[in-house]
Amino acid sequence: PPRHSGELSSTQASTRLLAYSDALLSIIATVMILPVAHTKIHPDQKLGESIQQLLLMKIAVYLMTFLIVTVAWAAHIRLFQVIELIDDVLALLNLACMMLITFLPYTFSLMASFPGVPFGIFMFSTCAIVIGLIQAVIVAYGFYHPYLLNHQIQMSENQAFYKHHILQIILRGPVLCFLAAVFSFFFIPMSYVLLGLVIFLPHITRLIIWCKNKTGGPEEEEERHRLEAFTFYLNEPLSKERVEAFSDGVYAIVATLLILDICEDNVPDSKEVKDRFHDRLIEALSEYGPNFLAYFASFVTTGLLWFVHHSLFLYITKTTRFMGLLNTFSLAFIGGLPLGYQLTSEFAEKSHNEIEAIQVSCVITFFASIFQFAIWITALFHERETLHPLARYGGKEHAFMFAKLALYPCVSLGAFFLTCLLSKFSTAIFHIMQIVVPFAFLALRILVRISLAIMKSVLSLSRRKSVVLDEEETCLSPAETLS
């Protein structure tokens, strides 16, 4: 509902606009996996070669899209941390921005198909520059109508400084893109380097600052102090709600994209049913059995990885930039799950490729889950700022959290090694394994409780012997135990 119901009737809270933007951005980031998954591979071709030849380019397009969209998304978060209320003009400008971001995957497809032609780079740069300009207009509009701004900035004396800083964050990418567009006409490799910079620049600057602080910290203390309140507010924590919303979008689209393929490819032709199966539909459908199994297995995997993510973020109180980066990597692999589904369902009964398809699935699942695990480890290093007391070292939920996050890396690694050891390992077994995992979650809960109870009784026994020793043990920091 409108906040200032009296005078400023046309201003609105930006919650829903941001939720809609997150949904758009997460879908765009993920949807480019479809061309990858739909790549037709001849059954007689060896999968190893095909992956190298056919898929590599499309996977590159997917990853570039994913990363550039997350960069745009991070800039969008910054922007709407400064501008807290919106009106119709800002809503329309934001939609224009979204339209151009939605178009970026196409420019990547062009670049991938014609890597030697400058037009693809030129088109991408133009889009990026226009996006930057629209966002600059949004900033200018926001500072021209200060009641739209974040309260802290609204009250501040250095409004001009804040404006300068946010414009710098927003226009950094477009300027690099402009250079890339210029270089594209006479030296294309340089353009690609510049485009790579757009993606990694925020993290590189972050790393440099971090290194500087480590080596010669106290020298710059003064300047840093001046910016502290601002840096704290605008640079460090990604808004937790928006990280969750973006992740939800990715998980949701991955979970549902699969049914599309099922609906388009696995409805038998009525003529074929008449001729080959004498009108027995169930027999015709039984041919698709492996596909259904693969579908349910993929949904279960996506759903449970969402569940782990959800459990993790319940106890995270602040998302640092590095955690955000790890989350992005995790999501990029989540987006790859449809590829795993496609491979395992396509090569269900072609022995050599079958094993390789399972291995690709395992690798994707492993990286998706290990990056989730890494978020948790990173959070533990600064647990006082980033974690809820219950999940900290020694907290009631700590052990269970650890078990939850470790489950998928272990399962996928285990499956991978099984494919190497057992020659009879098949997609069917793999999918059934995937479907059984949720019961492992419930079993885990019971297991952790039992082992905790045993540990407690052991501890209470030893406590009787020496109280001091026990206290030392509980105070052990997580950094020490984990390294």
Place this chain on the structure above:
Amino acid sequence: PPRHSGELSSTQASTRLLAYSDALLSIIATVMILPVAHTKIHPDQKLGESIQQLLLMKIAVYLMTFLIVTVAWAAHIRLFQVIELIDDVLALLNLACMMLITFLPYTFSLMASFPGVPFGIFMFSTCAIVIGLIQAVIVAYGFYHPYLLNHQIQMSENQAFYKHHILQIILRGPVLCFLAAVFSFFFIPMSYVLLGLVIFLPHITRLIIWCKNKTGGPEEEEERHRLEAFTFYLNEPLSKERVEAFSDGVYAIVATLLILDICEDNVPDSKEVKDRFHDRLIEALSEYGPNFLAYFASFVTTGLLWFVHHSLFLYITKTTRFMGLLNTFSLAFIGGLPLGYQLTSEFAEKSHNEIEAIQVSCVITFFASIFQFAIWITALFHERETLHPLARYGGKEHAFMFAKLALYPCVSLGAFFLTCLLSKFSTAIFHIMQIVVPFAFLALRILVRISLAIMKSVLSLSRRKSVVLDEEETCLSPAETLS
């Protein structure tokens, strides 16, 4: 973050679970438009016939999916209005539920391809029954752990009654599906009637109650009184947040599905560029010009319809069931927009089909926007309960709201009549029209302000003459002015 940090460490607020469910449900509801849009139509075929022959079945699948998913979604809202906190078990049960709902489109595809074979109906019914059973387990689990329940119910003495009531709501559909499955073996038409009932039963019962109240209201007053608090809480208002989340999902997926087609179909083949265009990429791309135009036009239309929806729901304070139904109809047509895109971009230069393609687009846009308008009219009839004071009759935003909502119905009707009158009307003109509309929104704002200012000055002139007359005018109820 967990609510009861002390004793009940494993319970969690359900916000994110619901947001994720909404995302899944909205994508599933909308995604079935893709098989419709991807139907290949021979360019020499007349579109009129093709629509009847090829598309009708797929459109039916799309609409059935959309409606059944919204029914499942409404039941899901009811369920999680009763159960307010969740734990891991409930989260996993809910995911299982989602998995089966995601599978429903496939059963519809089977039914549409083999309408005379009972297996499709049987499969659908099985899914629906299992969904019902899982939801019943969720209810049982919730009432077994009362701290998970809604506070009002938790405190109430009639918990058993509430449990009975919510189970009745949830199991109504599955029971009908069970009957449909039984009938499917000896009298299939009856099964389809029963499945239709599943979709419309909530609205039919609602209508019957409404009619009863109109004809012989006061007789049942006593029994109604007893249920009042409950009915008020659980039966009437759909949660506004969830209506918004679901709508956002539909708008977002529709806006982004389009780029997929562009990326898969409109990247020129590198061989063709070499042979036909002598390595001039821009020339090759200019062939796809109409597609790009169609893409941007569709995105603008989807984005602006979201914008109108967003503006409307800013001022809506309560969503009644009837408004929810109208919203569903509006969203079903929004989901049809990719079809309009596909038709207008495919028949860009084939004169006869071109006009028909534009007309289909206009019809879809018209219905999508007129149902939005209907939500507004419905809200006005009970404006004290459903609308923010600013948007009520006489409020500051009332006139502008009206203009915003009326814009798209007018534009699409206008475009439709132009296709009948002008023989030279083309898709290019139509798309440019669509792209220009946002500027109309900004112009509208100015126009409404000017006309309000004129009206005010006229009114203040007449007020000098007679104050009493003026007051009567402002008190006029919207129902009277509109009828």
